[in-house]
Amino acid sequence: MTDTTSTTQTKKPPTGLTRTIYDWGTSLKSPTPYLMTFGIFLWIGAYYLFVEGWELPRFNKLPGPVEVITEFLNPDPDWGMSLFTAEFYDHVFVSCRRILIAFAIATGVGVPLGLFMGWSKTFRDYSFPILETLRPIPILAWVPLAILMFSGLETPVIYLATLASLFVTTLNTLLGVDSIDEEYFRAANCLGSKPHHVFMHIVVPGALPFIFTGLQISIGVAWFSLVAAEMVSGEFGLGYLIVDAYMNITYVIMVIAMLTLGFVGWLSSALVRIAGNRLMQWRVRALALEGR
Amino acid sequence: MTSASSNRGAISIRNVTKIYDPEGVNVMAVDDCSLEIGAGEVCMIVGPSGCGKTTLLNAIAGFHSITEGEIYLDGEMLCGPDRPLANQGADRMVVFQHGALFPWKTLAENVAYGPIVQGAMSKAEAIDKAGTMLSEAGIGDMAKKYPGEVSSGMARRAEIVRALINDPRVLLLDEPYRAMDALTKSIMHESLLEVYDRTKVTIFFITHDLEEAIFLGDRVVVMTTRPAKTKKIVDVDIPRPRDYTTLSSNRFRELVQEAKDAVHEEAVKAFEAGERELA
The missing domain is CATH 1.10.3720.10 (MetI-like)
Known part of the structure; x- marks a missing residue:
């Protein structure tokens, strides 16, 4: 970058909400959000298979993801504690x-x-x-x-x-x-x-x-x-x-x-x-x- | 406020010696060095790496003490036997080798900083004045940007504006354009010459670049290898104002060659001394 010519910037970078929307748009075009979502499901999938699917030794005593999520979202929880209590x-x-x-x-x-x-x-x-x-x-x-x-x-x-x-x-x-x-x-x-x-x-x-x-x-x-x-x-x-x-x-x-x-x-x-x-x-x- | 007054800013360096003492071994950086710099002169200091040029600058600026000798600014003693370390002050402004604009302040805030902390202007006045001065330097559009957002050339230009707003008697520049490409450098040179023609501020300029030294300077002081002394002074008799066409004149070539001969000898000595120290 040289500084010979006067650099008049007519177009200003967006700010506030426009900027946020722009950032979101850019991010959706990159693989990052998809990989992140996939990664999360991969881990939960493994957790499910180990605990509730295959019921592997040592894992079979733990509460599995389905059990936890069901309880967490239950308005009338079996164990007395959820998002609704x-x-x-x-x-x-x-x-x-x-x-x-x-x-x-x-x-x-x-x-x-x-x-x-x-x-x-x-x-x-x-x-x-x-x-x-x-x-x-x-x-x-x-x-x-x-x-x-x-x-x-x-x-x-x-x-x-x-x-x-x-x-x-x-x-x-x-x-x-x-x-x-x-x-x-x-x-x-x-x-x-x-x-x-x-x-x-x-x-x-x-x-x-x-x-x-x-x-x-x-x-x-x-x-x-x-x-x-x-x-x-x-x-x-x-x-x-x-x-x-x-x-x-x-x-x-x-x-x-x-x-x-x-x-x-x-x-x-x-x-x-x-x-x-x-x-x-x-x-x-x-x-x-x-x-x- | 930056009037063309060339009756101030005379530096007198008299028999200055500086001995560093790291790890209990005395290293003499400057040995009995004397140099008179006239008011409004552009004095270029060249010499081999590590020869003690920056030591002199640090002594004038008040960053480091001197061991012997005296330095005067317009007849007032900056440092001497009773006061080895000069007070730091806005009458001597330093432009640093790597650039020292505060990255957390915009260019305008950087320029306005001096007058604000000195209490010379209110914040609004200082910002206003900074904007005007940045525009004069051709970077008015960049006033609200942070140093990290502009090119190194613009940052350096803003740094010189930050120094000039304080109306200093002396500008001390320590290889300010070292890391720049040749094209940017030549633009920076012209802009500095333009500043000088306008303000006639005394300039103490350290460099390794002989063409830069001849192009900008009234005199080029060639220093010996460590400990630094003045080896040769080249008087540059090329008239001002100068521009890039000066670079192709015969006189310019001759002067560069003259300086080159003097520096080369010292560079060889410095190189050999460096090898001996390692061996």
Whole structure:
């Protein structure tokens, strides 16, 4: 691409709904959506054959896809839980609420913490060794301490999810600041920035790509820890539901809870990704030009 | 604000020495180097790779300290024995080798950044002025695009506009057109000459490209291999304004050859020194 002629772009790229429809159209012309659909059915088909079709050893104790889907969509469920029962939504709501609180606290604390650690050498020297020592401790090892520290059932569970998520967010944010090219700092100083300008205009936006990669991992880790915590010491929530169903030998409900976890987990990651893309238009547009 | 004032921007480099000390081994990058650059001069610095050209630029810009000597800008000491590291400031604007437009700001926001953080203009004024200046540079249509969306030539042009909006006394350019193809490069040269004819800003320009050096410069300073000293100064007596036809004139050819002879000798030395270090 040369820049000799003045490049007057008369046709603007579509935005909003037009853009969405255009993207959908393009995507339907590629093999991707068909392969994805085929892939899903392939897996469900295998699951069906193993469990309900051929009833292979080890698989024959599990609830099969037909049984699970029938129960899930049953307005009058045999085992007492489906898309039509309020109890199902209670569990989903409780887990989502916990994740929301934990993720909000972890992000609210972890992002500024990581930014300051990356920005100030002194602050990093104070805090990095502690972070690196606490970070590898598996979240389940924190369970007794959480129960000792916090009364009730709700707070320890949220605490554990927050903690796991916090470490991931902080570390990724810190790495994000480290990843910023030194020349941007030089350019900013050259242009007459004061330290707070550098922080707001270079450190924060420069670290954003890493922050959002971190947030996607962190929300996954939050779900992981939440379910583990709910299984150990919970009341309500999808993790609790899985253990409860296992204890009561209602295996269908167990699988329903697992599938629901998969779905809400995927949805929450997608929301984080959408938020990231909205905040980083500069990156989205540059990547789009590279065909990504 | 970018008036053609050639009475400012004089750089005086006096007996500057820079010793780096990585891994406990002293490396002398610059040795007792002196150079006077007049106000409004285009001074081209050429020399073998790793000879210490960028060290000089970093010292003027305030990125690195110097070990001995002094550097003055218009008679004021930038760095010297009492203050080895110069303060960074908008009077000396750097255009970087790999380009350092902030990728998260549009071209207009990038250009407007300096005046905004210096408190020289309100945000609206600065964006407005940025738009005008980008249009003058022929890239007004690109004002709302992000650096990742435009060609490297346009990005570099925007970066020079970002420097000029601050009305600097000196432009420091570190091989800004290195990675460009010959066609884009020649367009960039003409656009820089046009900027210079308009502003008469002092230019300190590092390059490896001798034709570029002769085409753009008032003087071409050939540096020795490390530690850097001035080996030869070629005075370019080709009148301004210059354009691409200059490139085919006999005088241009002669001057390129003169510079080439001086550089070649140093390049051979640098190459052999490099081999010895490896062996």
